Amino acid sequence: MGYSEKLLDYFENPRCVGEIPGADATVEVSNPVCGDVIKLWVKVSGDRVLDAKFKAQGCTAAIATSSFATEMLIGMEVEQARQITREEIADALGGLPASKIHCSVLASDAIQAALKDF
Amino acid sequence: MKHIYLDNNATTSMRPEVLEAMTPYFLENYGNASSIHWYGQEAKAAIDDARSQVGRLIGARATDIVFLSGGTEADNFAIRGIVESQKSKGRHIITSGIEHHAVMNTCKDLEKQGCEVTWLPVGRYGMLEPEQVREAIRPDTVLVTIMHANNEIGTIQPIEQIGQIAEEAGVYFHSDGVQATGKIPLDVKALKVHLYSMSAHKLHGPKGVGALYVRRGTPIKPLMTGGGHERNRRSGTENVAGIVGFGAAARLAREGLAEHMVRIGEMRDDMEARLKASLSHIHVNGEEAPRLPNTSNIMVDYAEGEGMVISLDLKGIAVSTGSACSSGSMEPSHVLTAIGKTPDEGFGSLRISLSDLTIQKDVDCLVEVLPGIVERLRALSPYYKK
Secondary structure (H helix, E strand, O other): OOOOOOHHHHHHOOOOOOOOOOOOOEEEEOOOOOEEEEEEEEEEEEEEEEEEEEEEEEOHHHHHHHHHHHHHHHEHHHHHHHHOOHHHHHOOOOOOHHHHHHHHHHHHHHHHHHOOOO | OOOEOOOOOOOOOOOHHHHHOOOOHHHOOOOOOOOHHHHHHHHHHHHHHHHHHHHHHHHHOOEEEEOOOHHHHHHHHHHHHOOOOOOOOOOOOEEEOOHHHHHHHHHHHHHHHEEEEEOOOOOOOOOHHHHHHEEEEEEEOEEEEOEEEEOEEEOOHHHHHHHHHHHHHHHHHEEEEOOOOOOOOOOOHHHHOOOOEEEEHHHHHOOEEEEEEOOOOOOOOOOOOOHHHHHOOOOOOOOOHHHHHHHHHHHHHHHHHHHHHHHHHHHHHHHHHHHOOOOOEEOOOOOOOOEEOOOEEEEEEOOOHHHHHHHHHHEEOOOOEEEHHHOOOOOOOOHHHOOOOOOOHOOOEEEEEEEOOHHHHHHHHHHHHHHHHHHHHHHHOOOOOO
């Protein structure tokens, strides 16, 4: 499939998996065409993301990008986190096969949705 | 890492005996079968022998076998060749919703060129009702094309009954036999087909060679024009070594068929039983219908097919998804959609396909490894509750 070692590592050993009880925001984003779904919990204090966790059902790229994006989010300023793009996520994981670009879109969409009210 | 191959509906390994049979036709007897000298005649004799072997595998006369480049060409030749030769009679084709892309996309292309195509639905077990074919036949119907065994779920269609109906109606009947050939006993006379597609690399032969059975007297317009090879049915210098390999693979498949069918079928059934025992929320697609003994299509809830395939691959086990997701398309499999699966269900499908050369230890390894992978993926799912 042409996945990088780093991406496969995030797939096999995903970071930041779980739920946050009493999270400040919980969002669920899905792609009806390919069936992938990501659920993201964030805890925000002031202008900073204190904690984030995710769960996902989807392909290798969907799980790896969700995990990587969630990890990236922790400790970031909200304003800065809003700037995360799908390209940034994909590039940091060594790029994605063309047919899997939509997976990184799912992760960045989830971040945007979770942070829209802060 | 040790590698285990359980994706034999995609392709098979070539048997060493097949390679051995082919080698002289690259190195020593490399003649063009159309040449009248010794080199040419050696090649011609080898092709004739292979033609008999492939014919014997399916109960056909050797002269009714046309060698060509593979299953896709066989399907294209059969469908386009009949449609072209019958255009004064009509332009209506009957097919099903679970055909291989080689048939499906050929029919879609002909639709664009003005043919009318009836796409028959299959039931939830992936089976076609023969009577549906009878009801769909019209005065302008020129061809019925229905696959023998499905590549994704392995279900075997009632080809004999459909053949009977086509014969009564005087309509030409083609069956894509690429997955069935060499895996189940078959006789083209009993099936009442006019045309039957085969591919060598699905039965431990080489890639790049296949055949179309064309019953004597069936008017079919060639796709290729040229030197009139294969009795004017397929021009182009014969792929002698490939054809010899196909012949050897066909002979070995026929000789071992009875034994392999039982052994592989038992191994597959045992594998499914053990996976069901160790995993909740799994279903075997098509298990209620007659199926190829080597094919297992397993639907796993709360896990995604591509993720399972990659996880297994990281452990050295090669299988495929039931969905086309990993082959670059995001759409779920048209076969699983046709048997009534929702896209979400289709995305969790895994196809495991065994072969004559699969050993028990390889299947045991999959049975051991898969549950852990599924549990890991399910633990990530926001929907899964233990």
